[in-house]
Amino acid sequence: MIFADYYILIVFVAGFILGLKNGDRLKIPHAEKLGSVLAIVLLFATGLSLGSSWLSEAFTGILPLSLFMALLSIAFSVIMAELLWRNFS
Amino acid sequence: MKLSIFPAVLLCSFLAGSILSPFSGLGRDDSSSFQIIALASFIFVVSYDVGSKMRASSMRSIMKQTFILVISCIVGSAVAGILFAITAGLGIKLSLGIALGMGWYTFDGPALASYAGVNAGALGFFSNFFRELLTLIFYLPISSFAGRIKPIAMGGATTMDTTLTVMRNSREPGITALAFAHGALVSFFVPLLVTIALI
Numbered sequence: 001m002i003f004a005d006y007y008i009l010i011v012f013v014a015g016f017i018l019g020l021k022n023g024d025r026l027k028i029p030h031a032e033k034l035g036s037v038l039a040i041v042l043l044f045a046t047g048l049s050l051g052s053s054w055l056s057e058a059f060t061g062i063l064p065l066s067l068f069m070a071l072l073s074i075a076f077s078v079i080m081a082e083l084l085w086r087n088f089s
Numbered sequence: 090m091k092l093s094i095f096p097a098v099l100l101c102s103f104l105a106g107s108i109l110s111p112f113s114g115l116g117r118d119d120s121s122s123f124q125i126i127a128l129a130s131f132i133f134v135v136s137y138d139v140g141s142k143m144r145a146s147s148m149r150s151i152m153k154q155t156f157i158l159v160i161s162c163i164v165g166s167a168v169a170g171i172l173f174a175i176t177a178g179l180g181i182k183l184s185l186g187i188a189l190g191m192g193w194y195t196f197d198g199p200a201l202a203s204y205a206g207v208n209a210g211a212l213g214f215f216s217n218f219f220r221e222l223l224t225l226i227f228y229l230p231i232s233s234f235a236g237r238i239k240p241i242a243m244g245g246a247t248t249m250d251t252t253l254t255v256m257r258n259s260r261e262p263g264i265t266a267l268a269f270a271h272g273a274l275v276s277f278f279v280p281l282l283v284t285i286a287l288i
Contacts, residue, residue, distance in 0.1 A: 007125075007129065008128065008129075008132055008196075008200060008280050008284070011129050011132045011133050011136070012132050012133075012136045012277075012280045013136070014133070014136075015132065015133040015134070015135070015136030015137040015140065016136040016137070016139060016140040016277065017140065018137055018140065019136060019137035019138060019139060019140020019141040019142075020140040020141070021140075022141075023137070023140055023141020023142070024141070027141060028134060028137055028138060031134060031137070031138040031141075032138070032250075034134055035131065035134050035135050035138060036095065038127065038130050038131040038134055039099060039131060039195045040098060040099060040102045041102075041127050041130075041131075042124070042127040042128055042130075042131045042195055042199065043099050043100075043102040043103040043106065043195060043198075044102045044103070044105060044106040044127075045106060045120065045123045045124040045126075045127040045128075045199075046103060046106060046124055046127075046198055046199045046202065046210070046214070047102070047103045047104060047105060047106020047107035047108075047109075047110065048106040048107075048109065048110045048113055048115060048120040048123065048124070049106075049110075049120040049121050049123070049124040049199075049202060051107065051110045051111070051207065052107050052108055052110055052111055062208070062211050062212055062215055063215060065177055065212060065216075066212055066215030066216040066218075066219050067215075067219050068173070068176075068177070069169065069170075069173050069177075069184075069187055069188065069212075069216040069219075070216050070217070070219035070220040070222075070223055071219075071223065072169035072172055072173055072188075073165065073166050073169040073170075073188055073191070073216070073220055073243075073245070074220060074223055074224065074227070074243040075165075075169070076164075076165035076166065076168045076169045076172075077161055077162045077165035077166060077169075077242040077243045077245070078161075078165070078231065078235065078239060078240055078242060078243050079165060080160075080161035080162075080164050080165035080168070080242065081157070081158060081161035081162075081165070081239040081240070081241075081242040082235065082239055083161075084157045084160060084161050085157060085161075085238075085239055088157055
């Protein structure tokens, strides 16, 4: 099942290379809007797949942890940018 | 400050799917197949679009700045993931998988759900969703004392689309190009890094 595990990566790299090679003469019509619609469909499908069981636990466990992770990520990204900028820019 | 309602639409779509799942009549395999097809379609369209825009845009002048910001974003997120694993008591692989989503919640949520289960998917989705929302809220206040370029790293992959709206408010074309290039490059690395983190 190695191929199945890597399908996201394979699709991404294939799409990127195709876009790089053919992007000038063959554009996906309304790619930005299509991407938005597909994002909505994808999240609906994700919701369907996840089911509703997580909702009962969301406000006790998932949301505070998610907020904590988001704050950590933002803080350390800016701190790293500050450090690298001083030394390498 | 111009704020997009698109993140709210996405959240509503996700919640609608969750709430409607018991009434959909779809089995677990059916809904997983639907999710995989939707994810593959979305990834293909986005990656093709990124590829075509990377070719069209001339990024040589901002390459070094972009490189510093991308490295900052990746290393900062990885450090946050390690700290999160220690403080929240989650596995290091899962924490890195969440953190290295770098704001791309439409990818990270489904990817983590298919790799590590329901709760991991929800945590990945909301962590990266909050990262986007917090960037929309805090980019301008932080840029008032840290400068306009460095806080671009906080947005991760979202700086090429949603959070570009607040970064574009700086009215400096160079910063807009930098934010877009940063988001495009981070978007390229997210699937690779998340997959490596979870293996």
